[in-house]
Amino acid sequence: MTHNAYIFEAVRTPRSKGKKDGSLHEVKPVDLGAGLLRAIQSRHDLDTSYVDDVIFGCVSPIGEQGADIAKMIAQNAEWDESVAGVQLDRFCASGLEAVNTAAAKIASGWDDLIVAGGVECMSRVPMGSSGGPMGNDPGFSLRTGFVPQGVGADMIATIDGYSREDVDSFAVESQRRAAHARDSGWFDRSVVPVYDESGLTILERDDFIKPNTTLEILGGLKASFAMHGDLGFDDIILEKYNDYDAVNHVHTPGNSSGIVDGSSAVLVGNEQAGKDLNLTARGRVVATACLATDPTIMLAGPGPSAKKCLEKAGLGVDDIDLWEINEAFASVALRYMKDLGISHDITNVVGGAIAMGHPLGATGGCLVSTMLDELERRGKKRAMLSLCVAGGMGISTIIERV
Numbered sequence: 001m002t003h004n005a006y007i008f009e010a011v012r013t014p015r016s017k018g019k020k021d022g023s024l025h026e027v028k029p030v031d032l033g034a035g036l037l038r039a040i041q042s043r044h045d046l047d048t049s050y051v052d053d054v055i056f057g058c059v060s061p062i063g064e065q066g067a068d069i070a071k072m073i074a075q076n077a078e079w080d081e082s083v084a085g086v087q088l089d090r091f092c093a094s095g096l097e098a099v100n101t102a103a104a105k106i107a108s109g110w111d112d113l114i115v116a117g118g119v120e121c122m123s124r125v126p127m128g129s130s131g132g133p134m135g136n137d138p139g140f141s142l143r144t145g146f147v148p149q150g151v152g153a154d155m156i157a158t159i160d161g162y163s164r165e166d167v168d169s170f171a172v173e174s175q176r177r178a179a180h181a182r183d184s185g186w187f188d189r190s191v192v193p194v195y196d197e198s199g200l201t202i203l204e205r206d207d208f209i210k211p212n213t214t215l216e217i218l219g220g221l222k223a224s225f226a227m228h229g230d231l232g233f234d235d236i237i238l239e240k241y242n243d244y245d246a247v248n249h250v251h252t253p254g255n256s257s258g259i260v261d262g263s264s265a266v267l268v269g270n271e272q273a274g275k276d277l278n279l280t281a282r283g284r285v286v287a288t289a290c291l292a293t294d295p296t297i298m299l300a301g302p303g304p305s306a307k308k309c310l311e312k313a314g315l316g317v318d319d320i321d322l323w324e325i326n327e328a329f330a331s332v333a334l335r336y337m338k339d340l341g342i343s344h345d346i347t348n349v350v351g352g353a354i355a356m357g358h359p360l361g362a363t364g365g366c367l368v369s370t371m372l373d374e375l376e377r378r379g380k381k382r383a384m385l386s387l388c389v390a391g392g393m394g395i396s397t398i399i400e401r402v
Contacts, residue, residue: 057094096364301394
């Protein structure tokens with residue numbers, strides 16, 4: 001017998017620049033995540049002994065983010081000592097993979113209530129700190145045709161014919177939508193302010209958004225990955241995509257996801273947990289899917305994973321009201337809309353990671369809170385959440401408002 005995996009709560013921290021001058025640099029990962037758990041407990045007068053597990057994504061689980069950060073966060077939040085915790089890493093999909101894993105465990109009946117999400121303090125533990133063969137082992141890279149993600153994103157733009165103006169225009173709109181949503185209070189339901197130990201507010205709302213962004217400003221930025229291409233990565237990708245003479249390097253810091261600090265937490269459980277704890281379901285996880293496509297171009301998996309997710313759910317494109325694709329790079333989002341035949345009018349309706357930033361292990365959980373809020377605000381039924389993932393993977397999840 002399977003059970004519905006209900007979403008009782010979905011919260012996140014504000015996001016801020018992932019450098020030493022960012023607002024959240026002073027906050028340790030174990031404190032950033034614990035703040036969300038305390039907020040969930042306080043909002044619902046939650047008996048934490050009922051929680052079976054805390055599943056947190058983290059892409060660089062070393063140093064301050066090592067030693068099973070999920071369990072450390074649960075302890076730091078002073079939750080019941082019976083609450084277990086596990087950290088997982090599926091690169092940029094880690095936060096959504098945590099939610100999907102929690103939903104699967106709830107659906108199976110083996111667990112009743114789980115907190116899932118993620119944490120990434122990129123100002124304190126830089127991206128790539130954990131090493132690994134991808135990009136660090138020359139033998140592996142040569143054998144597998146590895147190129148940096150940005151070169152892959154530029155190749156997607158080359159194949160699909162997206163110009164520099166196309167990707168910059170998408171980025172400007174992401175900034176406009178995110179600034180409008182933040183300033184209109186649309187994020188307030190889910191964003192939990194970050195406080196210091198004496199209770200003073202460190203950060204209350206997203207401060208990475210740049211509302212004054214224009215095409216002229218973005219047009220003055222230099223391509224980020226042309227240098228990587230000149231090092232030989234263009235040759236590697238063009239050997240595979242040999243119908244093209246050159247890679248059009250269109251991505252810059254202005255039309256790519258921002259490096260930020262952040263955390264997310266989603267409370268997922270079954271119907272009995274809701275009854276026992278007097279929790280009201282806001283949504284449910286309908287279906288999930290993960291797959292892999294070409295590992296060289298690397299970032300083309302979201303569209304295929306969304307189609308697989310629709311098939312698993314027995315739904316069609318027209319059954320989805322809102323679409324959310326993580327804006328790792330502008331070309332990834334443009335390819336996603338092209339693959340699915342969907343309009344920008346219903347895709348990333350409150351902006352995305354180009355404007356707000358992409359705290360790697362936490363982003364998937366952030367998308368859940370953003371889309372759940374928007375389904376409620378707009379009175380809509382279903383949303384599809386998708387992310388591109390290193391190694392050519394794509395991940396998608398359909399959530400439904402209850």
